[in-house]
Amino acid sequence: MKAPAPGRPQDLWERMRSLTDTGYIPISDEEVRLFQSHSGAAPGQTAVDIGTGTGEWACEIARLGLAVAGYDSDGAVIEWAREVHTEHTARLHFARHDFTAGAIPASLRPGSADIVSCRHSLHLMDVPRLMTDIRRWLRPDGVLHVTTSVSDVRAAGFPDAQVRALAQGWREHHQYTVDPHQQVIAVVLRGPGG
Ligand SMILES: C[S@@+](CC[C@H](N)C(=O)[O-])C[C@H]1O[C@@H](n2cnc3c(N)ncnc32)[C@H](O)[C@@H]1O
Numbered sequence: 001m002k003a004p005a006p007g008r009p010q011d012l013w014e015r016m017r018s019l020t021d022t023g024y025i026p027i028s029d030e031e032v033r034l035f036q037s038h039s040g041a042a043p044g045q046t047a048v049d050i051g052t053g054t055g056e057w058a059c060e061i062a063r064l065g066l067a068v069a070g071y072d073s074d075g076a077v078i079e080w081a082r083e084v085h086t087e088h089t090a091r092l093h094f095a096r097h098d099f100t101a102g103a104i105p106a107s108l109r110p111g112s113a114d115i116v117s118c119r120h121s122l123h124l125m126d127v128p129r130l131m132t133d134i135r136r137w138l139r140p141d142g143v144l145h146v147t148t149s150v151s152d153v154r155a156a157g158f159p160d161a162q163v164r165a166l167a168q169g170w171r172e173h174h175q176y177t178v179d180p181h182q183q184v185i186a187v188v189l190r191g192p193g194g
Contacts, residue, residue: 051121
């Protein structure tokens with residue numbers, strides 16, 4: 001199991017915990033392996049990580065050789081991510097952005113992303129608006145990869161019916177289990193134009 005960045009201050013832990021029932025969910029090597037094989041992530045591609053938090057997942061994607069932009073509405077976690085994840089600086093960038101309240105950042109150009117990732121974050125946002133925006137940012141063959149707990153508790157994840165609804169209008173979709181014990185799944189949606 002990969003540890004979160006060392007020495008993350010207590011107030012950042014509390015912040016993350018206040019947003020979700022689950023708090024920080026550690027990343028295993030197996031989770032990264034599954035992401036790579038199911039999303040088709042490959043060196044040289046471009047990825048966007050939405051609700052990146054302290055950036056551990058964005059960093060794992062950059063380690064696979066992708067250029068990654070991680071966005072989060074919380075300025076303190078973005079500052080922390082910038083300070084700590086210095087190992088892939090050429091292709092790993094973090095920026096503060098609120099996907100519900102803010103206008104679309106100029107850096108997110110239409111048709112520019114191979115992969116958009118939402119790891120334990122999509123359920124916290126304005127889902128219809130964000131799904132429309134994500135379709136615009138992805139290339140025609142691009143992938144939206146959503147990792148979520150399956151839960152009826154709003155702060156924890158999506159109920160089953162909402163997970164199924166995410167697939168509407170995409171050319172291809174499938175899902176796989178990330179952690180059977182915690183009921184964490186990943187939904188892979190390819191082809192935003194249907
Ligand atoms: C449960 S954390 C997950 C963090 C990270 N993706 C991970 O897997 O560890 C959810 C993150 O989504 C961010 N978030 C919530 N609403 C947001 C919004 N409207 N725009 C951008 N980020 C948001 C929170 O600040 C928080 O860092």
